[in-house]
Amino acid sequence: MSFRNTLMLLGAMVLLGGAPTGCGSERKPVPSAASALPAPAPAAPAPAPADPAKIGANEVGMIPVVMYHSVGDPPARRGGPRYDRRGLNISPETFRRHLQMMHEAGWYPVNMRDALTVRMQVPAGKTPVVLTFDDGRGSQFRYLPDGSIDPDCVVGILEEFNRRHPDWPLRGTFYLNSNRSNPVPFWQRGKEAQKIQYMLAKGFEIGNHSSTHSSMANMSAARLQWEVADCIRYIRRLAPNATMDTFCLPYGAWPRNRALLGVLMEGSEGGTSYRNLAVLNAWGGPAYPPAHRRFDPRAVSRIGVEPGYLEMWIKNLKAGKPMRPYVSDGDPNTVSAPRSLEKWVAANRLEGARLVLYADNAPQPETGKPEKTPKAPRKPRSLSVR
Numbered sequence: 001m002s003f004r005n006t007l008m009l010l011g012a013m014v015l016l017g018g019a020p021t022g023c024g025s026e027r028k029p030v031p032s033a034a035s036a037l038p039a040p041a042p043a044a045p046a047p048a049p050a051d052p053a054k055i056g057a058n059e060v061g062m063i064p065v066v067m068y069h070s071v072g073d074p075p076a077r078r079g080g081p082r083y084d085r086r087g088l089n090i091s092p093e094t095f096r097r098h099l100q101m102m103h104e105a106g107w108y109p110v111n112m113r114d115a116l117t118v119r120m121q122v123p124a125g126k127t128p129v130v131l132t133f134d135d136g137r138g139s140q141f142r143y144l145p146d147g148s149i150d151p152d153c154v155v156g157i158l159e160e161f162n163r164r165h166p167d168w169p170l171r172g173t174f175y176l177n178s179n180r181s182n183p184v185p186f187w188q189r190g191k192e193a194q195k196i197q198y199m200l201a202k203g204f205e206i207g208n209h210s211s212t213h214s215s216m217a218n219m220s221a222a223r224l225q226w227e228v229a230d231c232i233r234y235i236r237r238l239a240p241n242a243t244m245d246t247f248c249l250p251y252g253a254w255p256r257n258r259a260l261l262g263v264l265m266e267g268s269e270g271g272t273s274y275r276n277l278a279v280l281n282a283w284g285g286p287a288y289p290p291a292h293r294r295f296d297p298r299a300v301s302r303i304g305v306e307p308g309y310l311e312m313w314i315k316n317l318k319a320g321k322p323m324r325p326y327v328s329d330g331d332p333n334t335v336s337a338p339r340s341l342e343k344w345v346a347a348n349r350l351e352g353a354r355l356v357l358y359a360d361n362a363p364q365p366e367t368g369k370p371e372k373t374p375k376a377p378r379k380p381r382s383l384s385v386r
Protein backbone atom coordinates (compact mmCIF):
# COMPACT_ATOMS: atom_id res chain seq x y z
CA MET A 1 0.00 0.00 0.00
CA SER A 2 1.38 3.40 -0.92
CA PHE A 3 1.88 6.11 1.65
CA ARG A 4 -0.88 8.12 -0.02
CA ASN A 5 -3.28 5.18 0.12
CA THR A 6 -2.39 4.64 3.76
CA LEU A 7 -3.28 8.25 4.48
CA MET A 8 -6.57 7.84 2.65
CA LEU A 9 -7.37 4.68 4.61
CA LEU A 10 -6.55 6.34 7.91
CA GLY A 11 -8.70 9.31 6.91
CA ALA A 12 -11.60 6.99 6.07
CA MET A 13 -11.25 5.27 9.45
CA VAL A 14 -11.39 8.56 11.30
CA LEU A 15 -14.52 9.46 9.36
CA LEU A 16 -16.10 6.15 10.31
CA GLY A 17 -15.33 6.67 13.98
CA GLY A 18 -12.59 4.09 13.97
CA ALA A 19 -8.98 4.35 14.93
CA PRO A 20 -5.97 2.51 13.68
CA THR A 21 -4.85 -0.07 16.20
CA GLY A 22 -1.53 -1.02 14.73
CA CYS A 23 0.43 -1.17 11.55
CA GLY A 24 0.40 -3.46 8.58
CA SER A 25 -2.77 -5.31 7.76
CA GLU A 26 -4.05 -5.53 11.30
CA ARG A 27 -5.96 -2.26 11.38
CA LYS A 28 -9.53 -2.75 12.54
CA PRO A 29 -12.04 0.02 12.99
CA VAL A 30 -12.83 0.44 16.68
CA PRO A 31 -16.58 0.92 17.25
CA SER A 32 -17.43 4.28 18.71
CA ALA A 33 -20.71 4.95 20.50
CA ALA A 34 -20.52 8.60 19.55
CA SER A 35 -20.49 7.84 15.88
CA ALA A 36 -23.73 8.60 14.11
CA LEU A 37 -22.58 7.02 10.89
CA PRO A 38 -23.90 3.58 9.94
CA ALA A 39 -21.51 0.73 10.50
CA PRO A 40 -19.37 0.00 7.47
CA ALA A 41 -20.46 -2.94 5.38
CA PRO A 42 -18.72 -6.12 6.54
CA ALA A 43 -15.72 -6.98 4.46
CA ALA A 44 -15.83 -10.08 2.30
CA PRO A 45 -14.90 -13.10 4.43
CA ALA A 46 -11.20 -13.82 4.26
CA PRO A 47 -10.24 -17.22 2.89
CA ALA A 48 -9.85 -19.84 5.60
CA PRO A 49 -6.31 -19.69 6.93
CA ALA A 50 -4.03 -22.49 5.87
CA ASP A 51 -3.21 -25.13 8.49
CA PRO A 52 0.44 -24.38 9.36
CA ALA A 53 1.17 -28.05 10.11
CA LYS A 54 -0.36 -29.24 6.87
CA ILE A 55 1.65 -26.87 4.71
CA GLY A 56 4.79 -27.18 6.82
CA ALA A 57 4.87 -23.46 7.63
CA ASN A 58 8.24 -22.44 9.01
CA GLU A 59 8.71 -18.75 9.54
CA VAL A 60 12.03 -19.21 11.28
CA GLY A 61 13.40 -20.93 8.15
CA MET A 62 16.05 -19.50 5.86
CA ILE A 63 15.40 -16.90 3.15
CA PRO A 64 17.41 -16.92 -0.09
CA VAL A 65 18.65 -13.47 -1.09
CA VAL A 66 20.11 -13.88 -4.57
CA MET A 67 22.85 -11.54 -5.80
CA TYR A 68 22.98 -10.55 -9.46
CA HIS A 69 25.24 -8.10 -11.28
CA SER A 70 25.19 -8.12 -15.09
CA VAL A 71 22.84 -10.07 -17.32
CA GLY A 72 24.20 -10.05 -20.86
CA ASP A 73 26.65 -7.15 -20.59
CA PRO A 74 29.78 -7.08 -22.77
CA PRO A 75 32.87 -8.80 -21.32
CA ALA A 76 34.45 -7.03 -18.35
CA ARG A 77 37.70 -6.67 -20.30
CA ARG A 78 38.40 -6.57 -24.00
CA GLY A 79 38.90 -10.05 -25.34
CA GLY A 80 37.91 -11.58 -22.00
CA PRO A 81 35.22 -14.23 -21.62
CA ARG A 82 31.69 -12.88 -22.07
CA TYR A 83 30.24 -14.71 -19.10
CA ASP A 84 32.46 -15.14 -16.09
CA ARG A 85 32.60 -18.04 -13.73
CA ARG A 86 31.87 -15.85 -10.71
CA GLY A 87 28.38 -15.07 -11.93
CA LEU A 88 29.07 -11.35 -12.28
CA ASN A 89 27.82 -11.47 -15.87
CA ILE A 90 25.38 -14.22 -16.80
CA SER A 91 23.43 -14.66 -20.02
CA PRO A 92 19.78 -13.61 -20.37
CA GLU A 93 18.97 -17.28 -21.00
CA THR A 94 20.56 -18.24 -17.68
CA PHE A 95 18.56 -15.57 -15.86
CA ARG A 96 15.33 -16.80 -17.46
CA ARG A 97 16.19 -20.33 -16.41
CA HIS A 98 16.85 -19.15 -12.86
CA LEU A 99 13.41 -17.55 -12.69
CA GLN A 100 11.81 -20.73 -13.94
CA MET A 101 13.69 -22.83 -11.38
CA MET A 102 12.81 -20.55 -8.48
CA HIS A 103 9.18 -20.44 -9.53
CA GLU A 104 9.03 -24.21 -9.77
CA ALA A 105 10.67 -24.49 -6.34
CA GLY A 106 7.76 -22.60 -4.79
CA TRP A 107 9.73 -19.42 -4.20
CA TYR A 108 7.98 -16.06 -4.26
CA PRO A 109 9.74 -12.72 -4.84
CA VAL A 110 9.67 -9.96 -2.24
CA ASN A 111 11.72 -6.78 -1.98
CA MET A 112 14.58 -6.67 0.51
CA ARG A 113 12.92 -4.20 2.85
CA ASP A 114 9.79 -6.38 2.95
CA ALA A 115 11.76 -9.48 3.94
CA LEU A 116 12.97 -7.72 7.10
CA THR A 117 9.67 -7.81 8.93
CA VAL A 118 7.99 -10.87 10.47
CA ARG A 119 4.82 -9.47 8.91
CA MET A 120 6.04 -9.99 5.35
CA GLN A 121 3.26 -10.83 2.93
CA VAL A 122 3.93 -14.13 1.22
CA PRO A 123 1.24 -16.61 0.09
CA ALA A 124 0.76 -19.71 2.23
CA GLY A 125 3.23 -22.46 1.44
CA LYS A 126 5.64 -20.22 -0.47
CA THR A 127 9.27 -19.43 0.31
CA PRO A 128 10.20 -15.75 -0.07
CA VAL A 129 13.17 -14.95 -2.29
CA VAL A 130 14.82 -11.55 -2.69
CA LEU A 131 16.36 -10.86 -6.09
CA THR A 132 19.06 -8.21 -5.71
CA PHE A 133 20.89 -6.44 -8.52
CA ASP A 134 24.05 -4.47 -7.77
CA ASP A 135 25.75 -1.45 -9.32
CA GLY A 136 22.97 -0.20 -11.63
CA ARG A 137 24.60 -1.92 -14.59
CA GLY A 138 23.47 -1.24 -18.14
CA SER A 139 22.01 -4.68 -18.68
CA GLN A 140 19.65 -4.32 -15.72
CA PHE A 141 17.45 -1.73 -17.44
CA ARG A 142 17.99 -0.70 -21.05
CA TYR A 143 15.77 1.21 -23.44
CA LEU A 144 16.08 0.35 -27.14
CA PRO A 145 16.33 3.18 -29.71
CA ASP A 146 12.54 2.98 -30.31
CA GLY A 147 11.91 3.70 -26.62
CA SER A 148 10.79 0.18 -25.72
CA ILE A 149 12.39 -1.83 -22.91
CA ASP A 150 15.03 -4.27 -24.13
CA PRO A 151 13.41 -7.71 -23.71
CA ASP A 152 16.86 -9.11 -22.82
CA CYS A 153 17.59 -6.72 -19.92
CA VAL A 154 16.68 -7.64 -16.34
CA VAL A 155 13.57 -5.46 -16.16
CA GLY A 156 12.41 -6.71 -19.59
CA ILE A 157 12.95 -10.33 -18.60
CA LEU A 158 11.15 -9.88 -15.27
CA GLU A 159 8.19 -8.19 -16.96
CA GLU A 160 7.91 -10.98 -19.52
CA PHE A 161 8.12 -13.60 -16.76
CA ASN A 162 5.42 -11.78 -14.79
CA ARG A 163 3.17 -11.74 -17.87
CA ARG A 164 3.48 -15.48 -18.24
CA HIS A 165 3.35 -16.11 -14.47
CA PRO A 166 1.08 -13.53 -12.80
CA ASP A 167 1.72 -15.30 -9.48
CA TRP A 168 5.34 -14.05 -9.69
CA PRO A 169 4.96 -10.31 -8.99
CA LEU A 170 7.40 -7.62 -10.13
CA ARG A 171 9.74 -7.45 -7.15
CA GLY A 172 13.47 -7.04 -6.84
CA THR A 173 15.91 -4.66 -5.20
CA PHE A 174 18.38 -2.64 -7.24
CA TYR A 175 21.40 -1.28 -5.35
CA LEU A 176 22.57 1.93 -6.99
CA ASN A 177 25.48 4.36 -6.67
CA SER A 178 25.62 8.05 -7.50
CA ASN A 179 27.25 9.21 -10.72
CA ARG A 180 30.22 10.83 -8.96
CA SER A 181 32.71 8.15 -9.94
CA ASN A 182 30.47 5.74 -11.84
CA PRO A 183 28.21 5.95 -14.87
CA VAL A 184 24.61 7.07 -14.26
CA PRO A 185 22.41 4.23 -12.98
CA PHE A 186 21.80 1.78 -15.85
CA TRP A 187 24.27 3.61 -18.08
CA GLN A 188 21.95 5.58 -20.39
CA ARG A 189 22.59 9.22 -19.53
CA GLY A 190 19.43 11.27 -19.27
CA LYS A 191 17.19 8.24 -18.80
CA GLU A 192 18.11 7.44 -15.19
CA ALA A 193 15.28 9.38 -13.49
CA GLN A 194 12.67 7.95 -15.86
CA LYS A 195 13.93 4.43 -15.26
CA ILE A 196 14.03 4.66 -11.48
CA GLN A 197 10.57 6.20 -11.31
CA TYR A 198 9.24 3.51 -13.64
CA MET A 199 10.73 0.77 -11.48
CA LEU A 200 9.29 2.18 -8.26
CA ALA A 201 5.86 2.46 -9.87
CA LYS A 202 6.07 -1.20 -10.93
CA GLY A 203 6.88 -2.42 -7.41
CA PHE A 204 10.66 -2.72 -7.42
CA GLU A 205 12.84 -1.33 -4.63
CA ILE A 206 15.80 1.02 -5.03
CA GLY A 207 18.49 0.49 -2.40
CA ASN A 208 21.71 2.21 -1.38
CA HIS A 209 25.07 0.89 -2.64
CA SER A 210 27.06 3.96 -1.43
CA SER A 211 27.85 7.08 -3.40
CA THR A 212 31.19 6.10 -4.94
CA HIS A 213 31.33 2.27 -4.68
CA SER A 214 34.67 2.42 -2.85
CA SER A 215 35.70 -0.24 -0.37
CA MET A 216 34.52 0.73 3.09
CA ALA A 217 37.16 -1.36 4.85
CA ASN A 218 39.21 1.61 6.05
CA MET A 219 36.78 4.51 5.91
CA SER A 220 36.25 6.88 8.83
CA ALA A 221 32.84 7.23 10.44
CA ALA A 222 32.45 10.63 8.76
CA ARG A 223 33.22 9.23 5.30
CA LEU A 224 30.89 6.27 5.81
CA GLN A 225 28.05 8.60 6.69
CA TRP A 226 28.78 10.75 3.68
CA GLU A 227 28.77 7.69 1.40
CA VAL A 228 25.31 6.66 2.62
CA ALA A 229 23.80 10.14 2.74
CA ASP A 230 25.22 11.33 -0.59
CA CYS A 231 23.76 8.33 -2.42
CA ILE A 232 20.37 9.03 -0.85
CA ARG A 233 20.52 12.67 -1.94
CA TYR A 234 21.48 11.70 -5.49
CA ILE A 235 18.75 9.08 -5.91
CA ARG A 236 16.08 11.24 -4.25
CA ARG A 237 16.80 14.02 -6.74
CA LEU A 238 15.90 11.52 -9.45
CA ALA A 239 13.01 9.88 -7.59
CA PRO A 240 11.85 11.61 -4.38
CA ASN A 241 9.85 8.60 -3.22
CA ALA A 242 12.71 6.09 -3.35
CA THR A 243 12.85 4.36 0.05
CA MET A 244 16.65 3.91 0.06
CA ASP A 245 16.64 2.23 3.45
CA THR A 246 18.49 -1.00 2.82
CA PHE A 247 22.24 -0.80 2.24
CA CYS A 248 24.51 -3.10 0.25
CA LEU A 249 28.27 -3.07 0.97
CA PRO A 250 30.45 -2.32 -2.09
CA TYR A 251 32.60 -5.44 -2.75
CA GLY A 252 30.92 -6.89 0.35
CA ALA A 253 33.72 -5.19 2.31
CA TRP A 254 32.81 -4.47 5.92
CA PRO A 255 34.46 -1.62 7.79
CA ARG A 256 37.45 -3.23 9.55
CA ASN A 257 36.29 -1.56 12.71
CA ARG A 258 33.05 -3.49 13.20
CA ALA A 259 31.72 -0.82 15.55
CA LEU A 260 31.32 1.36 12.45
CA LEU A 261 28.59 -0.96 11.16
CA GLY A 262 26.33 1.02 13.47
CA VAL A 263 27.19 4.15 11.49
CA LEU A 264 26.00 2.41 8.33
CA MET A 265 22.71 1.51 10.01
CA GLU A 266 21.92 4.95 11.32
CA GLY A 267 23.40 8.38 10.91
CA SER A 268 23.20 11.87 9.57
CA GLU A 269 25.35 13.90 7.21
CA GLY A 270 24.89 17.18 5.40
CA GLY A 271 21.30 17.51 6.57
CA THR A 272 20.38 13.99 5.43
CA SER A 273 19.40 11.60 8.21
CA TYR A 274 19.09 7.91 7.47
CA ARG A 275 18.14 4.68 9.18
CA ASN A 276 18.88 1.53 7.22
CA LEU A 277 16.79 -1.55 7.86
CA ALA A 278 19.67 -3.82 6.87
CA VAL A 279 23.22 -4.04 5.55
CA LEU A 280 23.81 -6.74 2.93
CA ASN A 281 26.88 -8.93 2.53
CA ALA A 282 28.05 -10.32 -0.78
CA TRP A 283 28.17 -13.99 0.29
CA GLY A 284 27.15 -16.34 3.06
CA GLY A 285 24.32 -18.52 1.72
CA PRO A 286 20.65 -18.08 2.66
CA ALA A 287 19.75 -15.39 5.20
CA TYR A 288 18.18 -15.71 8.63
CA PRO A 289 14.59 -14.49 8.75
CA PRO A 290 13.63 -11.66 11.10
CA ALA A 291 11.90 -14.02 13.55
CA HIS A 292 15.08 -16.10 14.03
CA ARG A 293 17.29 -15.45 17.03
CA ARG A 294 20.37 -15.31 14.82
CA PHE A 295 18.91 -12.66 12.53
CA ASP A 296 21.25 -9.67 12.40
CA PRO A 297 20.15 -6.83 10.14
CA ARG A 298 23.75 -5.58 10.00
CA ALA A 299 24.90 -8.67 8.12
CA VAL A 300 22.33 -10.15 5.75
CA SER A 301 23.80 -13.02 3.72
CA ARG A 302 23.35 -13.46 0.00
CA ILE A 303 23.70 -16.23 -2.59
CA GLY A 304 25.77 -15.54 -5.70
CA VAL A 305 24.99 -16.93 -9.13
CA GLU A 306 28.21 -18.56 -10.26
CA PRO A 307 27.36 -21.63 -12.36
CA GLY A 308 25.52 -24.26 -10.36
CA TYR A 309 25.31 -22.26 -7.13
CA LEU A 310 21.63 -21.29 -7.24
CA GLU A 311 20.76 -24.82 -8.37
CA MET A 312 22.67 -26.15 -5.36
CA TRP A 313 20.82 -23.91 -2.91
CA ILE A 314 17.43 -24.76 -4.35
CA LYS A 315 18.27 -28.42 -3.81
CA ASN A 316 19.80 -27.91 -0.36
CA LEU A 317 16.97 -25.84 1.01
CA LYS A 318 14.41 -28.30 -0.28
CA ALA A 319 16.30 -31.03 1.59
CA GLY A 320 16.58 -28.86 4.71
CA LYS A 321 20.36 -28.59 4.43
CA PRO A 322 21.81 -27.07 6.48
CA MET A 323 18.47 -25.69 7.60
CA ARG A 324 14.94 -25.75 6.39
CA PRO A 325 13.65 -22.88 4.27
CA TYR A 326 11.18 -20.25 5.34
CA VAL A 327 7.69 -21.41 4.39
CA SER A 328 4.95 -18.84 4.85
CA ASP A 329 1.74 -19.56 6.74
CA GLY A 330 0.08 -16.90 4.58
CA ASP A 331 -0.96 -14.77 7.54
CA PRO A 332 1.14 -11.67 8.34
CA ASN A 333 -0.43 -11.56 11.82
CA THR A 334 1.03 -14.89 12.91
CA VAL A 335 4.51 -16.39 13.03
CA SER A 336 4.23 -20.15 12.50
CA ALA A 337 6.92 -22.73 13.14
CA PRO A 338 7.26 -26.39 14.08
CA ARG A 339 7.64 -26.81 17.82
CA SER A 340 11.06 -28.40 17.39
CA LEU A 341 12.37 -25.01 16.27
CA GLU A 342 10.82 -23.03 19.10
CA LYS A 343 14.20 -22.32 20.66
CA TRP A 344 15.19 -20.31 17.59
CA VAL A 345 12.20 -17.98 17.73
CA ALA A 346 13.16 -14.40 18.61
CA ALA A 347 10.29 -13.72 20.98
CA ASN A 348 11.34 -10.06 21.24
CA ARG A 349 11.00 -9.45 17.51
CA LEU A 350 7.49 -10.68 16.78
CA GLU A 351 6.19 -7.15 16.15
CA GLY A 352 2.92 -8.00 17.84
CA ALA A 353 2.31 -11.05 15.64
CA ARG A 354 1.01 -14.20 17.35
CA LEU A 355 3.34 -17.17 17.64
CA VAL A 356 1.81 -20.43 16.37
CA LEU A 357 3.76 -23.59 17.15
CA TYR A 358 2.64 -26.96 15.87
CA ALA A 359 3.78 -30.46 16.69
CA ASP A 360 6.22 -31.96 14.25
CA ASN A 361 7.11 -35.62 14.41
CA ALA A 362 10.62 -35.48 13.14
CA PRO A 363 12.51 -32.85 15.07
CA GLN A 364 15.88 -32.30 13.46
CA PRO A 365 18.92 -31.11 15.30
CA GLU A 366 19.27 -27.65 13.86
CA THR A 367 22.18 -25.77 15.24
CA GLY A 368 21.33 -22.47 13.62
CA LYS A 369 24.83 -22.47 12.20
CA PRO A 370 25.06 -22.96 8.44
CA GLU A 371 27.50 -25.64 7.42
CA LYS A 372 30.41 -24.61 5.27
CA THR A 373 29.25 -24.06 1.74
CA PRO A 374 31.00 -26.22 -0.83
CA LYS A 375 32.73 -23.26 -2.40
CA ALA A 376 34.98 -20.98 -0.40
CA PRO A 377 33.61 -17.47 0.06
CA ARG A 378 34.98 -15.17 -2.54
CA LYS A 379 37.42 -12.47 -1.68
CA PRO A 380 35.60 -9.14 -1.38
CA ARG A 381 37.77 -7.35 -3.91
CA SER A 382 36.98 -9.77 -6.69
CA LEU A 383 33.25 -9.36 -6.38
CA SER A 384 32.82 -6.46 -8.71
CA VAL A 385 34.52 -5.45 -11.88
CA ARG A 386 34.53 -1.84 -10.83
Ligand SMILES: [Zn+2]
Pocket (backbone or CB within 6 Å): 134, 135, 209, 213, 249, 250, 251, 384
Ligand atom coordinates in the same frame (compact mmCIF):
# COMPACT_ATOMS: atom_id res chain seq x y z
ZN1 LIG B 1 28.82 -3.37 -6.28
